[in-house]
Amino acid sequence: MSYVANTEAQRKEMLAACGLSSMEELFAAIPEELRPKSFDLLAGKSELEVRSYLSGLARRNYSHLVYFLGGGIYDHYIPAAVDALACRGEFTTSYTPYQPECSQGTLQAIYEYQTQICRLTGMEASNASLYDGGSALCEACHMALAATGRSRIVMDSGINPVYRQMIRTYTANLSIELAEAPLVLGQSSRDNLFSLLNGETAAVILQNPNFFGVVDDHSDIVAHCHEMGVLAVQSVYPIALALVKTPGEIGADIATGEGQSLGLPLGFGGPYLGFMATTRGLVRKMPGRVAGRTVDRNGRESFVLTLQAREQHIRREKATSNICTNQALCALRAHMYLSLVGREGIKEIANLCLAKTAYAMERFRAIPGVEVADCGPAFNEFVVRLSVDAAGLIGRLIDHGIAPGLPLGRFYPGMNEYLLVAVTEKRTKFEIGRLAETVEAVLCQ
Amino acid sequence: MPVIFEKSVPGRRGVRLPECDVPCKGDIPEACRRGRDAELCELSELDVVRHFTELSRRNFGIDTAFYPLGSCTMKYNPKVNEAVAGLDGFVNLHPFLPQLDRGGMFTQGAFQVMYELERLLCEISGMTAFTLHPMAGAHGELTGMMCIAAYHRDRGNRKTEVLIPDEAHGTNPSSAAIAGYRTRPMPTDRRSGMLDVGELEKLVSEETAAIMLTNPNTLGIFNTHIHRIAEIAHRHDALIYYDGANLNAVLGKFRPGDAGVDVMHINLHKTFSTPHGGGGPGAGPVGVRETLEPYLPISRVVKRRDGTYVLNYQYPKSIGYMAPFYGNFLVYLRALAYILVNGKQGLVEVSENAVLNANYVMHGLKDVYALPYDRPCMHEFVLSASRQAENGIRAMDIAKALIDCGFHPPTVYFPLIVKEALMIEPTETESKETLDAFIRAMREIAEKAETAPDEIRAAPQKTSVSRPDEAKAAREMDLCYRG
Missing domain, CATH: 3.90.1150.10 (Aspartate Aminotransferase, domain 1)
Known part of the structure; x- marks a missing residue:
């Protein structure tokens, strides 16, 4: 079955209004030789049957470990109110807020989410979200390369090994050099990192706590980077930021992270939430959507998508990133979570x-x-x-x-x-x- | 409506946590601690619930109103999809579990979801293999372009550029650029609304890595020459990338794989009804023909002879990791539910009714609005407010007037090749009554554009805000509340 509303009689009436007599005529533009060689799918099932089939598959997973x-x-624990609020159709079934008058709810929520991320990370400006913590770090690499005009990225050994693989994939087609510090289980080895820096280095990528759970104070690394004109990128764990020195406090130029711990379920890999925050000086180099506060023509406080001149739908091949659809609903959940726990x-x-x-x-x-x-x-x-x-x-x-x-x-x-x-x-x-x-x-x- | 931080009351608490039940405290050295608290708000649970409920009431969604946003396929998102995506067995499953020793045996249900969906997408599209890892349409484009780059590298081809029609989505050129290519626009034939094949023949060369196509294109026109375009590309060892954003028009009527397409993505949040969530999360699975399969991202789910599933990482030519795990699992799980409910006949009905609804609205409006490409459309069509613009009423004014009529506006000012574009995609789930009401509203607006233009310029008047000052927003960059 499909979710089509119109009845057979209505379809006939509509076809007639278009001057047509059959549904097939609507597809006259597709020549016979381009018609499907096969379309071998099962017949549709009822909601009840599909639900019971997928419930059966769900039961085969060991989710109660x-x-x-x-x-x-x-x-982490997810407060019940997060699920209750985030499933509202006004949030779930809306699109990217291109028309601000129809989307003040989403836009104000993004602005508030950006504020939450800034307060948590100590940074000055956040975007509306990226796909996940790994792709956020990849975007940070692109951003640092573009902002400095340099061609080398240095990765600390404490970075999540999956993210490290993602950075390798994302940069494979660009003429850049990736340098990796040798493995250290503990805090970042300053000697290892500093020996990899040179005049072509765009950024150093750090993680705190690192993949092995170790907390560090990266202030000295950042200071050293800045002396050489190198940007410091720190990937952080948002729950830890309640206690741990923030990217803002250490002077990082870009902070990224995985926001899953902020009210998103394990969900077998996603959807998760990539967050990114930066300094005011770098904000125009930042990828992704950004909401801003302004006033409407009657002077009323309003929210809009802003700084769109950086984005792909305006700048096309010159955009800071190709991202369009992001993880808006996940960012909304993170905002709800942070508001509820306080x-x-x-x-x-x-x-x-x-x-x-x-x-x-x-x-x-x-x-x-x-x-x-x-x-x-x-x-x-x-x-x-x-x-x-x-x-x-x-x-x-x-x-x-x-x-x-x-x-x-x-x-x-x-x-x-x-x-x-x-x-x-x-x-x-x-x-x-x-x-x-x-x-x-x-x-x- | 105040921002949430303005409602904060010092000392107020929301959700409570358990008392600490262990005799330890742990320690973070002073040098590693943050100087002062993160200034999160201090609210009761009810304060938070009211705040977000109020925000939700300031949003249009498919659940509240007709949402004919062109190229976005705002169809009804069935609630059963939400129910299955909320099942404990999927929601509480750690993604590292199958990467542990014997761990794959503990996630067989999830693997079956992935395997079945990949097979279904192959049959629907005519492609050989799919990856579910890309987390959005643009992410799929990037994945696909990276597979193309790996393919050419592997064959020792020196390719430098990608050809893209001038009506394409902005993500196409930016994805190609991030994959390391220079991009060149190709002109659309002014009469047919299709890619100008003569121009393509002039532009294509040994440098061409790929041609990116959307079919039907963003004008809602099906390109009947797709096979020929693929032949021309393949003659130069260039590949065809198919942007599946508009697949909702052709289910069961056309399969990209049959027409020589090499790589494509599908926006599950468009054609396969997963909710857009105010801008995501989506899912953009990528399909390839056999020759490109070795380059797909790792990992991949493989079915063994005994009927069990495993993750396989042994693809030496793979581009590597595009996602940390397996993509937006809970999103594509919804798409599987949707495909199973619809079945073969249902999917055909989806496209037939999507195309019928679009043509019906087009016929109801083309005498009052200019229709630059006047021919039967597929799932969407593009009007121009050029006639109204002569009286000073622009596409954006019409969009704002529609909001007062209770409708979400169409996509405006896109595609870029149509002046004062109004791109309308009704989708199949809308009823004739809704379409008739929309047609009436659009006709009334066209009339008012002549008789009472000031009324149109004053719109919208029924919303909480009206025409926010975007220039001020960009200039002042108030991106974070500092009260």
Whole structure:
């Protein structure tokens, strides 16, 4: 079945109004030789049947594991009001707000979201959203290359390895050079990074906390970059920003990050939310939509899409980016989330993550044969070294209903015994205890 | 309406969190801590609920009004799609799970969704293989152009430019540029509204990496020469990129894969009814013919002989990672539900009725508005307000007057090759009654443009704001509340 409203009688009437007698005549422009060679699909099903079929597929997924699995995507609690508000049809079924009078809701929400991101990151201007944390970082590379006119990007070793792969893909066709600092599990190695900087370097890409969960103060790196005319880009974790020094405070030129932790579900990879914020000086180089506050012709406060001269629908091949559709509804959810938890709530969430992570580290330290890697201050993720292959251990823990972490051997050759463990505010003392006990039991077998 | 930060009351709390149940605190050294709190708002849950409910009432959506925004395919977004995208088994699934040891066995349902949707998109489009990773239409274009670049690199071709019709979406040239190519516009034939094949023959050369086409194009006209264009391109070892933004016109009537198209994307948030969300998230799966399959992004879902599915990363020629995981899963899951509900006949009806509705509205308006390309249209058509502009009423004025009639305006000033363009796409889900009301409103506006032009210039009057000052916004750059 289709969702067509018109009846057979109405269709006939409409065809007649067009001077036609059959539906087929509407397609007279498509010659016979261009008609489909095949269109072999099943007959339509009822809503009931499709729902029950897809519910069956959903049940085949192990979605009720206790997650200590992070790696950039975290199992945080989502307040009920986020779902209740974000499903309103006025938000979900609207398009990009090209006509401001029909879209003040979306536009004001984007302006408020931009403000939330600025306040969280300490930066001066945010865009309306990008696809995800990885593509946001790729866009930051493009932005830095365009802003400096230089051709080299230096990546710190603590960057999410998936993002690093994405940057490689996104820059493959441009004449630029990518330099990667050698792997360090702890805080950024200043020596490694500085030795890679030269006069052609457009930007240094940093991450805080880094992929191994380590918190750093990158102020000195940024200062050194600026002396050489290099831009500093920092990818950040928004929940950590409740406590951790912000990109604004360290003097970063561009901040990006994955906004999934702000009210978006795990969702098997998306949709997520890429955020990006920068300084006022660089705002015209920033990709993506931006909402601004202005007044209407009667002097009333209004919101519009602004700085559109940077965008593809005006500038075409000279645009700062090709992005058009972004993750507006995800940004709206993030804005709702931040509004609901508020100034105190976000600190409480961050402190719960911090405390529970400290507790989990303590429990792991007590397991014979397990070593908690001494990487530096942890926020909500840490590295443990097991005496066995981490990948094999995980399979056995999943049988106990626990996803204990991400095996670092997945991305780093030779690190098969290392496991990256994430703890959010959702994990209870009991669950953390059960994780430690189960790991110990499995290791002793 | 005040911004949310103006409503903040110091000390007020919204959602409560559990007490800390562990005997540790953790520590972040002073040097790594932020200096002062992030100044988020302090509101009760009800304050927040009222704020966002009020914002929602200042929005038009398909659920509230007819939304004939050309090239955006604002069709009804069925609610069952939302229901399946809210199932726990999909929503609470960590994307790293299948990358763990034996982890693929724990996400078989999700893999089946991906595999089945890819197969369905192949059959619908006539392409050989699809990736679901691209997260929007423009992201699909970029992915496709990168596959094309990898293909040429692999064959040792030295290609430098991409040819794009002058009526194309702005994303086409910018995607090609980001993929490393120079772009050259190709003119549209003034009479037929189609790409001028004679001009194309002059422009195409050994330097041409690809030709990007939208068919039907943004004028709503189907290019009958697509096969010939593909032949010309292939003669120069150039590839055809098909922008699937307008696929809603041709389901079951035409398949790009049958016409020599090499790479294409589909906007699932247009043709396959996933909600636009005020500007996203979307999904822009990319389909390729066999020769381009090795270059698709990793990972890919493969079905094994025993009927189970696995992720495969072993594609040495792949362009790599376009998305962190598998694309916007919860978005394309909705598209699968939509395709399954419609089925073969339903999808054919979608296109037939989309084209019928567009022609019906065009016939109802073409005597009062100029129709630069006067021929049967596909799913959309482009009027020009040139006649009204002679009286000082421009396309934007007509758009604003429509808002007072309760309709979302069409796309205005696009495509760029039509002066005072009004690009109208009604979609198949709108009823004759709605279309008749829209036609009546457009006719009344055309009449008022002559008899009472000031009334049109004063529109919209029923909305909370009217014609915001965009120049002031760009000049002052108030992008962040600083109260």
